[in-house]
Amino acid sequence: MLTEVIKMLELMPILDNTKNTPLYVQLYEYIKQGIQNETIKPGMKLPSKRKLANHLGISQNTIQTAYEQLCAEGYTESNPRKGIFVINMEEDLFHFSTIETKLNKDKDKDKKKELEYIIDFNSGKIDLDYFPYSTWRKLTTQSLFSENSNLLSLGEPQGEKHLLEEISKYLFESRGVHCSADQIVIGAGTQFLLILLCMLIGKDYRYAIENPGFHRARNVFKDQGMDIQPISVDKDGICIEELKKSSANVVYVTPSHQFPYGMVMPISRRMDLLKWCTERDGFIIEDDYDSEFRYKGKPIPSLQGLDIIGNVIYMGTFSKSLIPSIRISYLVLPLTLMKKYKEHLKVYKQTVSQLHQDTLYRFMNEGHWSRHLNKMRTVYRKKHKTLLSSINKYMDENVEIIGDNSGLHILLKVKNGMSEKDLITAALKMKVKVYPTSIYYDKYENNRFPCIMLGFGGLTEIQIEEGIKILKNAWSI
């Protein structure tokens, strides 16, 4: 049987060069809508890049990028040597497959079947559709082809100077962090940098962590054999009184967007925390993991920017704000610790690829980074708004939204009597994946109302609204 190829005449998008929207986005939107409203039928083959490029009078690269987007979002799939085909969608409601389902394709078929059309409120997911892939590719290619033999060698333990300078500039301008490039150490992920920090600060200190708090950080401190003390969190962040009662002199905090509760630490609490730290002659580890995205009120500068003594260690990542796969996070060390780093830890080689360091440098230096952040702020603000309005529209007074000022997730306190486990299971039965918050507690008490974590970064607005509708039914609220 011959596969039906979409006729050229059926693909006549009106592409407008003068618009702000790139041509490939216009083409992608056009085809996507065709697939959604079924003017383009399931199983049909898309025209070859070359033919369509000729037909529309645009470059093959533009077509390529649009086709890739469609494949990435699961509207089409590529069959090597045969071409690109519109997929057969089995259900009307779930016109999408997430990145996760793509990753899981290798796994056994049953599991695949089950996961294929899930709406996944994973807080670790970000919106990759808006990632400026063509720019990133262009710059990666430039890095690859530059006459810069550094790309082959190992490079500096701290990271390459030109990238560190861009990061330092960015942190000053957008987060009020005061540091020279020489105070920055980059590394392949926050966990590796926390391991370095443990080795740097050492075991003569006692560590406090937020409870609930970021489990991956708690894991590192535990695995590194640190003496850790969980400290409760109230509406303003970590409790200073409880901190004072503890014997800790190092504290790991997430003041810009407490993980997982989402509150922003107000200035008064910040000053108290700094005062506590000065008195103990200790350190504050400020993890600013998703501070780039803030939806209400004025931005609050980093703790590091308020610190005049040099007690604050600042850390951040490009995993949330750019892409996780390049594995670039960073530490900003106070001068005392930087000295110690240079004496003891330069023996540890840099873990980030030179190619990605160079590409990220170009990306920041040419202004793409700040443009990307601005764009993503708008994208996530819209999704955030959709999430809140959907909850308000579909759910009743048995739910309470927590932590809705910033970041890529919110918490939903559910008071219908179901346990956290029941809520998650009931949702999964209806193909919506939601996440527990109990794992973030040092010791979780089962008697409180469960809080469910809803990440929205990786979902479309339609998915978010659909997901909330389904959750409403699953939980009968």
Place this chain on the structure above:
Amino acid sequence: MLTEVIKMLELMPILDNTKNTPLYVQLYEYIKQGIQNETIKPGMKLPSKRKLANHLGISQNTIQTAYEQLCAEGYTESNPRKGIFVINMEEDLFHFSTIETKLNKDKDKDKKKELEYIIDFNSGKIDLDYFPYSTWRKLTTQSLFSENSNLLSLGEPQGEKHLLEEISKYLFESRGVHCSADQIVIGAGTQFLLILLCMLIGKDYRYAIENPGFHRARNVFKDQGMDIQPISVDKDGICIEELKKSSANVVYVTPSHQFPYGMVMPISRRMDLLKWCTERDGFIIEDDYDSEFRYKGKPIPSLQGLDIIGNVIYMGTFSKSLIPSIRISYLVLPLTLMKKYKEHLKVYKQTVSQLHQDTLYRFMNEGHWSRHLNKMRTVYRKKHKTLLSSINKYMDENVEIIGDNSGLHILLKVKNGMSEKDLITAALKMKVKVYPTSIYYDKYENNRFPCIMLGFGGLTEIQIEEGIKILKNAWSI
């Protein structure tokens, strides 16, 4: 003043398409010889890629690659937007600049001046001139442009399955390592993987390390708070008797090429070591860091391949054999530890870039990896031979060569009465950089004859011979 551009007619290499030598190598050799014998004068500008491509009737890519080689080796330098120029060489003897001097260009001018023409016997350097950069670039570009959205997401904690499968195949075929892909964990460098191992094995075990041994590994064990016991090394590797007297039940060894002494552990010692390990119910960490390069005798398979109980943890790296900048090393875990890894350490995210994982997969899968290894074996064998013959030719009986069967370095025991420090200083005064071995000892005794480490991977044969001549004079031997 107008810069003199090399006249096209002066560049008439006879390029032979039918030769085994790639065209870009032929072109590069032609221009290099022109610069060396000064038919191409210092300060002259090379023709643009486009013009030369037209002139010679070959592709611009070929020209590009040849030009890059020349730049990488310091014969020419690129001046952005102006072109590529033949550099002014100040001294006749030192017609080269190493990668290191390029890296140091940013540093202060005096220091630069001093380092510019150094011959650096750094054992960490590898020969990057033979790195198949154009293939690597091509495959990287393929990865970048493939319709594989995985490249944007974080991926599996252990590493991507298709790459792990290639590594498993390679290890079986070339090192006799028995493992499934699912027993492999990749990570951004050996140090990070050793940290993971420390967390995995834990502090209930006591660790033995070779003395002398790899300092970066010792550092990790120390920084991870492990109880470490240094064990002497004799002509066959780590001393089993001393190991038996210790309370250790985990040992870190380099049996294929002891670091730094260079001996290969014979089969009898291997069997003794395995027996010791079984009796103690412990683990052997086998670091096979540069086993790919062996110059004498038959290859000896890995310890892991001899292990039937499951006590051996095998580790290796692509830093020595391919390039350090992609940051890919790997662990092969016995099943018991793999189970523990999956239970406790999957919380640690993968540290290697997805792009490089995919590119390396393509590189291995298409056969480039084994071709590259074969080529490098020949390259390093020649350098190794030049090093040994130069020492025999120029130096007297006051030196003794140690560890000359494999790897990218040898040791030179110097018996002229000078201390290790004096030997290094005297060499540096004559612009040759050599390295101590005292740092590899747990406690170094000053009264033995010093051993100087000579790495040859990053030097050309001419540099090696020149370096040995200079050392002869510097040390009066």
